[in-house]
Amino acid sequence: MTATDDHIDRLPAPAMVHATSQAERVADMLRAFVIDGELAPGVRLSEEKLSRKYEVSRNTLREAFRLLSRERLLVHRMHRGVFVAHPDGEDVRDLFKARRALELPAVRGAARAPEPLVRAVGAAVEAGEAARAEADWWRMGSANMHFHEALGALAQSARINEFMRQVLAETRLVFHVMAAPREFHDPYLPWNRRIHLALAAGDTETAAEELSEYLATSEEQLTTAFTEMERTAKN
Amino acid sequence: MTATDDHIDRLPAPAMVHATSQAERVADMLRAFVIDGELAPGVRLSEEKLSRKYEVSRNTLREAFRLLSRERLLVHRMHRGVFVAHPDGEDVRDLFKARRALELPAVRGAARAPEPLVRAVGAAVEAGEAARAEADWWRMGSANMHFHEALGALAQSARINEFMRQVLAETRLVFHVMAAPREFHDPYLPWNRRIHLALAAGDTETAAEELSEYLATSEEQLTTAFTEMERTAKN
DNA sequence: ATTGCAGTATTGTTCAACAATCCAACGATG
DNA sequence: CATCGTTGGATTGTTGAACAATACTGCAAT
Structure with missing residues (x-):
């Protein structure tokens, strides 16, 4: 271990070269x-x-x-x-409980979040709007997921990030249970924009309130569509 | 499907009979x-x-x-x-970030939590004190974990509960990395008691503040012990 | 309409084999 | 003396086949 090892110490971290099985x-x-x-x-x-x-x-x-x-x-x-997996109405309620528990505090604590994380939120918003411009509804849904992933990332925990990804992936399954990408994502883009604006301005409380409404509306919409679907399927 | 099926409908739910592999x-x-x-x-x-x-x-x-x-x-x-798994100092910081993100909002939202969930918190406190009376330090640690599991359960989401269990299990691994059950759990019992008291009284904000201090202290204690350990292990 | 009973298809699990890789030891090299 | 190349042994990665255990389907019997 000589002094010339400085080179190695300065090398970038072992960026996960692990071979996969x-x-x-x-x-x-x-x-x-x-x-x-x-x-x-x-x-x-x-x-x-x-x-x-x-x-x-x-x-x-x-x-x-x-x-x-x-x-x-x-x-x-x-x-x-x-x-x-084939999530049902109860799963939807649980997923939104989890998202509320994760995303709202993450947004409220965003004052302590480094700037790049907030910018990532903005990037997701723009990706969504770009997808909308091209009428690419599915990509719009992906962008929406990335938006919320970025919100969760404000908590700055690798474990929270992973959990968030998991919850969002499951939420996405819910959309597949009732294939209707257009109507379900369409009204939410402006909401995302407003949330990001409030965040960028440092007004975390407003951002949290907007997000809270967003989640409530989205959950409401999904659960009603769900019960409706289950009702018709029953007969 | 005759009217005599009432018997079956009244039977207890299919309490997880699933055979396990x-x-x-x-x-x-x-x-x-x-x-x-x-x-x-x-x-x-x-x-x-x-x-x-x-x-x-x-x-x-x-x-x-x-x-x-x-x-x-x-x-x-x-x-x-x-x-x-062999968590390191960085893992400890991330674990506590995750716990803060989960437990604090759960406690703050405890006003909407049904009474049995709050009582479960109290039960964990008492289990811890009982273990302490018998000088059973390991059981005391378990009780402490259950205490925090009960706090997470206030969020009322099965997925949050599972994630919480996972995070706590990992936290427990941290204690094993540096075997020292006594000193690390000892001062925290009164804290748990105070948190539960505030919760039972409906004063969620006080409970959250106490919990916040608790987490800060615990993280501080663990990380310093960790860096100390890593320092000595380096040479 | 419900029950009892094949027969069939699929999963659950084991086993043995081989390829791919890591690791420690050894010696070669400068 | 520190580093590097090589070699051999041990362990994991992956496969294919086999058999047991279970679920499902259809049909006969009640």
Whole structure:
């Protein structure tokens, strides 16, 4: 350990070069499929078919399944197989409770957040507006998710960030249960804009109030659509 | 579907009869071992030895590993094996950021929480004091964890509850990194008592302030002990 | 309409094998 | 003497096949 090791010490941190296993790669792929709706909620994932299609053994595939079950994106039912999660009305209420508990305090504490994090919120707003301009409704939904992810990031905790991503991914599943990207995201863009403006101005309380209304409205809209759907499906 | 089905409707809910797989059972066992410190942080878990000891195949064991890796209790290092997580100083800071973000808002919103949840907080306080009376320091630590779990439960979200359990389990690992159960839990019991009193009285703001101090003190204590430990370990 | 009972398909789990990789020890090199 | 290349052994990564256990379907019997 000589003095010439200064070079090494100054090198950037070990930016996660870790090689990934097959199980993780498959899990990443399936996660993307689920979030993008290519795998519809409730669909059963056959071990044999999937393992043949993606050329991995059943054992490896099952490792991937375990990972995604813990993320609540897949549901493992003993001796029945794994299914794409299919959130119900109760899940929606719980998801919004979780989001309220996470996002509101994050926004209220944004005074202590470094500037780049606030700018990330603004970037998500603009991405959403750009997507809207191109009438790309699905991308608009993604931008909206990134917006809320950015809000959660104001808490500045890696664990909160991950939890937030998980909750948002699950929320996205809710949208897939009732395919209607346009009407559900459309009215919210101006809201996002206002929230970011208040944040950038340092007025965290106003931002929090706007966000609170946003969440209430969104939850209301989703739950009513849900109960409506369940009612018609009952008969 | 005749009217005589009333009997069935009145039956208790399907209280989780789901049979569990081997992988889940093994995961439950390992989780308990890790939390209780029977498996020390940093220890490597040999696939061959464990699979032989608990009479499961390597594949099944690996499924269990995947579950616990997603909970951050185990760490999977490619081609090297799985290790009991070994949180460092940065993890401690992040854990406390997460706890602040979760527990403080939960306490502040406790006005809307049903009474049984507040009583659960009180029960945890008493369990801690009982353990202290018997000089059972480890059980005291468990009671303290339950106390904070009960605080998180005030948010009334199943997902928050689960995340909270995860964060607390990880926090418990931190204590194992530096085995010192007595001094670290001792001064906090009165604090817990005060927090519960304020909560029961409906004074959520006071409760939140007490909790905030508690967290600050606890984090301070842990991080200093940590940096001290890392300093001595460096040489 | 409900129950009982095959037969079939799928998952649960194990096992054995091999490839890929890490790691420690050794010696070679400057 | 510190560093580097090599080699051999140990462990993980992944596969494929096998069998057991369970759920589901359809049909017969009541």
